[in-house]
Amino acid sequence: MEKEFAALQKGLLIDGKKRAVALARISKEVREKKIRVTPSLGHRLYVQLHYMEKWYLLFPVLMAAGLLGVVKLLSRQEGWRIELISLLSSGIAFMGIFGAISVSRIFANHMGELEAACFFHVGEIVAVRMILSGLINGVMICVCAFILRGWMREELLKVLVYILTPFLASNCLYFALFLFLREKNMLFVFLAAGAVCACLWLILLCVPWAYEEGMLAAWMLLLLVSVIVFIGEVCLMLGQIREGEMVCSHWN
Amino acid sequence: MDDRTLIYKIQRGQKELLNEIAEKYYDDIYRFCCYLTGQREDAYDLAQETFLRFIQYVDHYRYRNLKGYLLTIARNLCMDYLRQGKGEVPTDMTEAMPKESGGMEERGGCSDGISELVERQFFLGELQKLPRIQREALLLYYYSGLKIREIAVITTVPVSTVKSRLKQGVEKLKKSMEEDNVKSKISLS
Numbered sequence: 001m002e003k004e005f006a007a008l009q010k011g012l013l014i015d016g017k018k019r020a021v022a023l024a025r026i027s028k029e030v031r032e033k034k035i036r037v038t039p040s041l042g043h044r045l046y047v048q049l050h051y052m053e054k055w056y057l058l059f060p061v062l063m064a065a066g067l068l069g070v071v072k073l074l075s076r077q078e079g080w081r082i083e084l085i086s087l088l089s090s091g092i093a094f095m096g097i098f099g100a101i102s103v104s105r106i107f108a109n110h111m112g113e114l115e116a117a118c119f120f121h122v123g124e125i126v127a128v129r130m131i132l133s134g135l136i137n138g139v140m141i142c143v144c145a146f147i148l149r150g151w152m153r154e155e156l157l158k159v160l161v162y163i164l165t166p167f168l169a170s171n172c173l174y175f176a177l178f179l180f181l182r183e184k185n186m187l188f189v190f191l192a193a194g195a196v197c198a199c200l201w202l203i204l205l206c207v208p209w210a211y212e213e214g215m216l217a218a219w220m221l222l223l224l225v226s227v228i229v230f231i232g233e234v235c236l237m238l239g240q241i242r243e244g245e246m247v248c249s250h251w252n
Numbered sequence: 253m254d255d256r257t258l259i260y261k262i263q264r265g266q267k268e269l270l271n272e273i274a275e276k277y278y279d280d281i282y283r284f285c286c287y288l289t290g291q292r293e294d295a296y297d298l299a300q301e302t303f304l305r306f307i308q309y310v311d312h313y314r315y316r317n318l319k320g321y322l323l324t325i326a327r328n329l330c331m332d333y334l335r336q337g338k339g340e341v342p343t344d345m346t347e348a349m350p351k352e353s354g355g356m357e358e359r360g361g362c363s364d365g366i367s368e369l370v371e372r373q374f375f376l377g378e379l380q381k382l383p384r385i386q387r388e389a390l391l392l393y394y395y396s397g398l399k400i401r402e403i404a405v406i407t408t409v410p411v412s413t414v415k416s417r418l419k420q421g422v423e424k425l426k427k428s429m430e431e432d433n434v435k436s437k438i439s440l441s
Binding site for chain 1: 264265271275278283299304376394395
């Protein structure tokens, strides 16, 4: 059967003129065609990294380094344990504002309004910034927890929970402010919120039993609640961006 | 330049390479449309329309098997064409058959070439007599060289259905060709 079909390959003559006419018509369509270039994921990521502001990626690193320096100095004091954790978690809670500021600046700069006209994707910009910010903050938190564990001779998981919980809980507040406040420039709102959160976590210095073994479950519960609320806020934010509500809510 | 590179370059703005694809696959697509619909004249339009559709969708095309993709478009166009009730009476393909068989001299004789041509014409006639779905499966498998799995995707039927269509089609063709052999032997005697 293959032989018979192979014979058909050249078994039908094609009218050269008609073929030329068809190819000319196709060629005309090719000339009129406007290719909409769809960049690859890697290229999109490169563009995002190229055009984004770099300061907010640097600030958390500098702040974490500064915090570790202070904590290192304080760690020379004998018997300081809760103080070190509390100071570090307070600083890291403040550190969360950089991610929130970078996202809010997208809307303060009217990028939401420009999206349709300038062919960029606000949701994608927000997502890339949040992922990068989350990665840097996450690495910084892990580094801090690892170093602090060495200085305090505590379990890594415990230290991680004590630092991560204030960070995530504070971020929930920052993103709630971003979602529900109708402010054009959120910089000072975030700075104030960051200061309040930092002070709140420092209050734990006066509550030494908060860092006792029995309270670890409560910390983990708070961490879990923070994670859920934060994910909910991110979904809400991306939904608002997709539906264009974020543009209107930041107009005035 | 292979198909993958062509598509990569086209999607990055080198649209003139679309002409290269049309030049490369036009004959295959034309013949496929021709054998599937049985219409020599309308097959030119169907083949042309296949490439126009491809040009329309090329921005979003994710490369897998370019020829298979073009055949899918062609097949869908042919189905639309046949659904409209066109092509009920197949045109005579023998007019478009080459009068001299390729490689006739190599096999050392004119009579061999003529008999081959007659055989090919007969085979084509029998192919046109097959039900459309069997003809389609045979053409995609034997003529276009697609895999059974690919044919199942193109024709949106299960793999087992493609296999049974192929089997039935081949059996019918073999049977008719055997009958023809018997008839020719009787007429010679």
